[in-house]
Amino acid sequence: MSDYVQMWKDLGMDLENHDLLCQVLPTAVGDVFLSQENRPKAMDFWDLVISEVHGIRPAELIEAQKQGRKVFGTFCVYVPDEVIIAADGIFTGLCGGSQFWVPDGEAVLPKSTCPLVKASVGARLGKTCPFFRIADMYVGETTCDGKKKAYEILGEDVPMYIMDVPQMKREKDILKWKEEIADFAKMLEEFTGNTITPEKLGEAIHIINEKRKALARVYECRKSECLPISGRDALLMTQISFFDDPVRCAQMCNRLADELEQRIKDGVSVVPAGTKRILITGTPLAVPNWKLHNIIETSGGAVVCEEMCTGTRYFENLVDETKTTLDEQFMALSQRYMKTNCACFTPNTGRIDDILRLVKEYKVDGVIDCNLKFCCLYDTEKYSVTRALKEAGVPVLSLETDYADTDAEQLRTRIGAFIELL
Ligand code: BJ8
Secondary structure: OHHHHHHHHHOOOOHHHHHHHHHHHHHHHHHHHHOOOOOOHHHHHHHHHHHOOOOHHHHHHHHHHHOOOOEEEEOOOOOOHHHHHHOOOEEEEOOOOOHHHHHHHHOOOOOOOOHHHHHHHHHHHOOOOHHHHHOOEEEEEOOOHHHHHHHHHHOOOOOEEEEOOOOOOOHHHHHHHHHHHHHHHHHHHHHHOOOOOHHHHHHHHHHHHHHHHHHHHHHHHOOOOOOOOOHHHHHHHHHHHOOOOHHHHHHHHHHHHHHHHHHHHHOOOOOOOOOEEEEEEEOOOOOOOOHHHHHHHOOOEEEEEEEOOOOHHHHOOOOOOOOOOHHHHHHHHHHHHOOOOOOOOOOOHHHHHHHHHHHHHOOOOEEEEEEEOOOHHHHHHHHHHHHHHHHOOOOEEEEEEOOOOOOHHHHHHHHHHHHHHO
């Protein structure tokens, strides 16, 4: 990634520290991804993107900024990308998934904050992530307390807009979220100087729906008994989709899905018959958090589905494309987004229904419910998730971890024993 040094300098990054991050990434990518056998050829796209993750896409974003476009950094799947696109803006995910950024986050946040929040704040304050330097504005949301308070610190030296996510899913909450989306649109118009028309929003809704359909096609292939892609590769695809241009993302995912569908027809599987099929549920796995997938898939299991925001919650449910006025479109957006079952809602029984449905659809042998340390929301839902799965006769293992590698061997022992018993 040495070609990008000048760009990083211009972004005001801490080059010395950033070098340390760049040094560990190739080994991690090699160990987790390139070591796998019989991978789909179409993964070459994601191998390239991840090997130059702080180079290729940031350079594109800077180029777009030179043409006058604005970049918006987001932290939650509740922020509607469609509206950003309709204002001719570009969205990029910002959630941090590396232990590397945690100490810089801990310098200003309580240690008892979840690693996702600590890493995100650390990536900004430590000046070691180009995406955090590039974004013209951050878009936060009122989901968990950790994020809400962290946004106050993050927003000290970069424009920060917060969307007020409802905490319940009554009719009036759906209306409230619609109003919140309309306000977001107004702010985007002012910030970008571009007008959002029903035509532009309709086009943007179509673009993101196509991206969702493409991601869903790849996931559909993971339902097959003949498993054409590993969980690690599917996770990488999903993680990168938060950063990539949505049209290219759809193209690449469709290209991958074409190959996977052919593999299923040809009986090509990445694991031996009888490998135990695992569904993971819980807190999101932001890039480059591949720890759990890697342990499971090197312990005799295969991850076939993630009931996570870096998984099914990201692409399930489409926005109604038949609406023709902005008011109707905002409502259609609200209705779709409010179907996402995040643990910040109460009650959140829809998530249990989703998990039970996905267990059947993906022919799952066992569920691993994994929470990031100090995420009280998903940790509390562990109680009802575990009970529902036990009642349905589905084996479940609950785990709690963070980004550090210190518990890797302990996790390996527990996961190995769980898979053996399935
Ligand atoms: S819709 S899951 S992306 S809020 S893990 S930071 S909840 S303490 S990430 Fe999330 Fe939106 Fe919900 Fe999805 Fe807080 Fe928990 Fe940390 Fe979390």
